Amino acid sequence: MKRQRKQAKDNGQSVAVSDAPEKLSCTSETKLTHEQMLELYRYLKLTRLVEERLVNLYRQTKVVGGVFRSLGQEATAVGTAYALRPQDFVTPLIRDLGAVLVKGIRPREIFAQYMAKAWGPSGGRDLNIHFGNLEKGFIGPISHLGDMIPVMTGIVLGARMQKKDIVALAYIGDGGMSTGAFHEGLNFAAVQKLPLIVVAEYNHYAYSTPTRLQTAVENLADKAAGYGIPGHIVDGNDIIACYEVTRAAVEYASGGGGAVLIEAKTYRRKGHAEHDDQRYVPEGEIEWWEKNNDPIDRYERFLAGHGIATREKMDAITADIQREIDEDVAWAESSPMPDAEQAAYGVFDNSIVLPAFRPKVLER
């Protein structure tokens, strides 16, 4: 485990240095089949293109709330979530749309959510990826960072009592790791040796705050020692490496090893949300990552370099994704807005407690 970590750490550091690396690709140490690699490409590209379409819809004022991009860090969510088994559970952060798509949530659900439509999975009650699908093992996050770590601990605690082999994967960021709930949840999971995998995304900024103002450790994975669990560092822009480190973690956790912390070194190229002008980012930094370390560029280079997919094949996959997105946006746009009175329903089980209808004032 230790050797593996050191190796991974070196990878991570080589990404961070400012000398432009010579055309980064992805690790070739993998048992993924070519078919799986193409599926991985599809999810990676789907994530970026769904987000790009969301930005278009936002500019057309069709999105009610904000749009949160994972541009430049898509490989982390897609690669790690792809390593989960069908029965496993995942909870993303706002920048892990890729994990949601890998879990089988369709883009149309995402579009309808962002547009606050009646056909969205929350019926217009909550935003973006703040919903869930228990059958698919997808638990939506809430805005309070860290809260999902205890919740996912409970998912696997419940599963253990039910004698089910289920692993939970929760994402957290360099900012979210500063919360008390993160600590309490991971500590409890570690004590109980529960199969919880936490993927900590070092993407350099929490809103505008750089990581050095969040934590005094050099690597987020260093915190694993404080919980008595293994910590791994992976190059978050190498989708194959993200898959492999998580696959090993799933095996370890499911085999009774307990909780695992994986740190993915990546970079957030957009602001916190679309409104953010990123004035706090040093000049040239975003451009450097865009030019030298884009996860899709790297993976395309890998696929072409290893003869797994030609440019034409990748273009065909992309065209297919665009067709799906067009269809799903049309579906979401055709959804009505929710009936206003729907606001009153569903606080409690309404067969027991009546909906919270607006009271009539002084009507006697």
Add this chain to the structure above:
Amino acid sequence: MSTATKKDSKQNRPARGGQATMVEAIRQGIWEEMERDPAVFVIGEDVGAYGGAFKVTDGLIDEFGASRVIDTPISEAAIVGAACGAALMGMKPVAEFQFIDFISAGFDMLTNYAAKCRYRWGAGIQAVFRGPCGSGVHAGPFHSLNAESFFMNTAGLKIVEPSTAYDAKGLIKAAIRDPDPVLFFEHKKLYRLPRLREELPEEDYIVPIGKASTRREGRDLSIITFGAMTLTALDAAEELEKEGLDVEVIDLRTLAPLDKQAILDSVKKTSKVMVLHEASRTGGIGGEIAALIAEEAFEWLDAPVVRVASIDTPVPYSPPLEEYYLPQTKDVLEAARRLAAY
């Protein structure tokens, strides 16, 4: 042999029914629910081998094992969060706060996660969050809280607080079976109060959540209260009877959702109302009840609604200070006499 005479004995299943104090009644309720439903489990600090700070969960670990009676680190956010996660998997957690004061450390998970899950995506959290509340035992500012007002303004949480052993058992069982999150407050002063010891039925029963109980019928004025203050109200009512005042005592039992009908029915019957509670007056549940009465039964009132509650301070430690802080029977008597004379 009844549980009352066994005195919190370990490794013995409590009697089903029989003479029981409130703490025994709650334990019976949890025990029976764990027996009838393998999804029910207990989670909290020191709830296992030690049996909980007040011994509510005493003996459960011997019967059901450490996998269903889970001792946690000192981590209220983790306790609430893990209960929520397990509930999403179909389990039915009964989570304990060692003292309700520590619910503040789980506040975010309760109000933002547990309370909003069903509304946000239809996933109800079937979980009970219980613990000892209340003052009057000289436990100071951090072991005496009445927390209901903190949660009254959060849609999605049910709040229950029993005042009898029978209700405590029936309500904890109803709370465990309820498909939504229930905060279950147990007044620590009532746990072993001999006055509350009573004969419980042997057969399975529940007390429905959302229904108040008329503890004493009366025509002259209504005292609307709950928890330990129910006893104060009954004591005062007995005293007032000697003075010719016929006092009705409504024990709310459930604070959210409020049994509005029971409150309004009593108002329409007596036309004079006192709301009595142990938490501080400002922002307390008394204001909500008074407002409800003003909005929906104003014409029935013969006097302004009176609130009798604790003063607006933290709960002080020293007995004379705490006595001043808390509403005493004499405060209720005085307020009732003025209300009757209005």
